[in-house]
Amino acid sequence: MSRYTILLGGELVRTPALDRQIAGTRIVAADSGIRHAETLGIVPELWVGDFDSAPPVLPERLKAVPKRKFPSDKDSTDGELAVDIALEQGATALVLAGAFGGARADHAFLHLALALRLAEAGIDVLLTSGTQEGRPLPHAAVTFDYAEGTLFSILGFSELAGLTVRGAKWELAGVEVPFGSSLTMSNEVRGTLGVELAQGRAMLVAHPLTGKEG
Known part of the structure; x- marks a missing residue:
């Protein structure tokens, strides 16, 4: 690489x-x-x-x-x-x-x-x-190594379908998110953060310094 x-x-x-x-x-x-x-x-x-x-x-x-x-x-x-x-x-x-x-x-x-x-x-x-960090989300399951309590949002650049978020304060399971919705703003990591997106364009934006190490 x-x-x-x-x-x-x-x-x-x-x-x-x-x-x-x-x-x-x-x-x-x-x-x-x-x-x-x-x-x-x-x-x-x-x-x-x-x-x-x-x-x-x-x-x-x-x-x-x-x-x-x-x-x-x-x-x-x-x-x-x-x-x-x-x-x-x-x-x-x-x-x-x-x-x-x-x-x-x-x-x-x-x-x-x-x-x-x-x-x-x-x-x-x-x-x-x-x-703060931004990572484009693929149409696949992906995990992120952020510390407990890290603040993050998922920014949709289109309508989103099949969005699943695990290891977070507010989890989602295969939901649809309208373009411009604030549903996926200001979440927090709880354990190992996992995100899966079936359709749409989105980016995870995280604030690593808000997390608690250890």
């Missing part, structure tokens, strides 16, 4: 879990996402974008990162361009670091939708800000 981390422009907090998730991955920074390299103590192998939001001051070791410049008038965001480059180089798994928050809500939404599209194409995708 060829694993890449894409540094995006949203919020990012360094945590032990995030360090483990990006360990051993190849790093590509998208425009302003380069600022996270200093936070994480890493040096990307490539920096891509139109650089209209690049930090004005960078440490010397980051100034030396190879750049691939694109015009400001383009049909893709810097983040999507970075993802495309990683895929061209054979990426089969992506960590989208800095995918949430930031000044551009439209970019954050695009990262969620992009992750769903990538997952449907067979790419293993994790979105993270360090304090």
Whole structure:
């Protein structure tokens, strides 16, 4: 498996879990996402974008990162361009670091939708800000290793059918969820969290720091 981390422009907090998730991955920074390299103590192998939001001051070791410049008038965001480059180089798994928050809500939404599209194409995708994580749900049973009490929601990007949730404060058994429903918001892990989805597009968003270790 060829694993890449894409540094995006949203919020990012360094945590032990995030360090483990990006360990051993190849790093590509998208425009302003380069600022996270200093936070994480890493040096990307490539920096891509139109650089209209690049930090004005960078440490010397980051100034030396190879750049691939694109015009400001383009049909893709810097983040999507970075993802495309990683895929061209054979990426089969992506960590989208800095995918949430930031000044551009439209970019954050695009990262969620992009992750769903990538997952449907067979790419293993994790979105993270360090304090929250997003994982596209396959049409299969899957379990998650989150601590007891971890807050999570399931975001539906369409109508959902056959949604089952086990190991949670509020469990579900093969339910249908209308598009736009808040039924699957603000749940809590109770034991081993298991989710199964028969039809529809959805993403699990978890807040790992809310859980109780041990």
